[in-house]
Amino acid sequence: MVSEPTAATAAAPAPAPAPATATAPLVQVRGLGIRYGNRAVLQGVDLDVRQHEIFGIVGPANAGKTSFLRALNRMDEFTPGMKVDGAITFGGRDLRTIKNLYALRRRIGVVFPLPVGLPLSIYDNVALAPRLAGIGKRAELDQIVERCLRRAALWDEVKDRLTSLGSLLSGGQQQRLTIARALSQDPVLLLLDEFSIAVDPVTTMRIEEMLKELRQELTIVLVTNLVQQARRLADRTAFFLGGRCVEVDRTETLFTSAADQRTTDYLEGRFG
């Protein structure tokens, strides 16, 4: 396996575990398996997520996409019965050896399928993560809140009512609020889990534009049910099916000449 030390010295064409430089993958997944109790939902997943790319994951329901994301920010810690096998490295660090999981999660933003406006004001929703991290100065928080809301394309709509409850916003606005909140922790990696499920098409397009710009600053893993969304956004895409990663390739390659017939069938809407 590539994760063995001997493989590092061998001049292999396969992705070798290079030291954590700018060109090294941000996330390396090797032999990942996830079980809930006795039920395996994901097995034998090997893939890399490169720096500053949008990495798409598509596949039908129960393919293990969401579980994959949960493993990336170690949510297994708080999910009773969830067991993760195999190795995931983040910036070269093995996730299993990290002593402060909270610090890891602060570097990884997550956006869930349904918007979760915490029962706080709009301002406090976005300021929560910085506050948790110990930032207390009002001016600094103001700046973070405005920057994140601007990046999430929400600032103009809410700047006059930052103190009203975040949970009173419309579905699409709440989802952008969630994205602003995820950005407020200044993440290196942003995980999006079917973020557009409860968002209207116009807002979805605005968010997609923003994601393309964000690629300059961070790395995005995008789980989506909409294959066209993956095609619009993702640099590379993985196809998950029944708990396995069928293939990973450049998105255009996957859509035009996938190696596996099942991928083509799914992408062309013949099942799933």
Add this chain to the structure above:
Amino acid sequence: MAASLGELDRRDRAWWTDWVARVFVFGGGISAIVFIVGIFVFITQQGLDFTLHRLSWSEFFTSINWRPTGHPETYGALALIVGTLTITALAMVIAVPLSFGAAIYIGEFARGRQREWMKILIELLAAVPSVVWGVIGLHMISPMIQHWLQPASGVGTNLLNAGIILGLMAAPIMTTLAEDALKAVPESFREAAEALGATRWQVIRRVVLPHARPGLSAAVLLGVGRAVGETIAVLMASGHAIRIPTSLCDPVRALTSTIAAELGETEHGSDHYQALFTLGMLLFLITFGINMLADRIVRGARRRA
């Protein structure tokens, strides 16, 4: 077609079952109102003559001289009111941290079987008869207070004892209610906060507790109601002495235990008898007010959600 239309006027079994069921549940529902009004009417009517015509309100609320059998008789309830209030306040000082701690542990940390066991045990604790708590106060807490604190009054049955006993008595029901309030916080809130890198305590402190606050307030108020209304355990643990307490180790007397201790010795319809019903009215109004307040807090929260 025409033949089958005859059924339209026939009340069959299902119709009658429905009718009986409706009458039955209506009776059950209405009985709550009947009883509460009936109790209020009874208490008021028993004490009304004295309360309206012979009771001095200024004496009742400002004097500590409760001497219904003295010459002349005096009916100063201040010490009893203060007794009830101080015991209740002390009970809450003990019960709130205890019950909230237990509720947070059960709701946020305990898992699976352990959680179920703890809930069963706490419900069992809530079912311990109050006279048992009274005996614990009399024969366990009292000697401990005498041994460790050596109170000037010399007695171990006092404000502190009654406060501890009532706090322990109110804690289980408060735990159950507080845990319900925590359970009502959507799991997605916790996940969202965890994904932001919040620690377990930060999730509880910043997200769960604020959202559960109305339910937690209601839990406290119902605990207060429980403490105000408790009788026999207070009678056994408080020392039952009429005085305004100046220290934790002073014996005190509560409204409820005064009624329990004296009612049997009074002549039916006498001023003393009626004065005890005046205390009853006061208690009724206090607990009624507390419950209304709890109800409004919970309702208000539901409207906002």
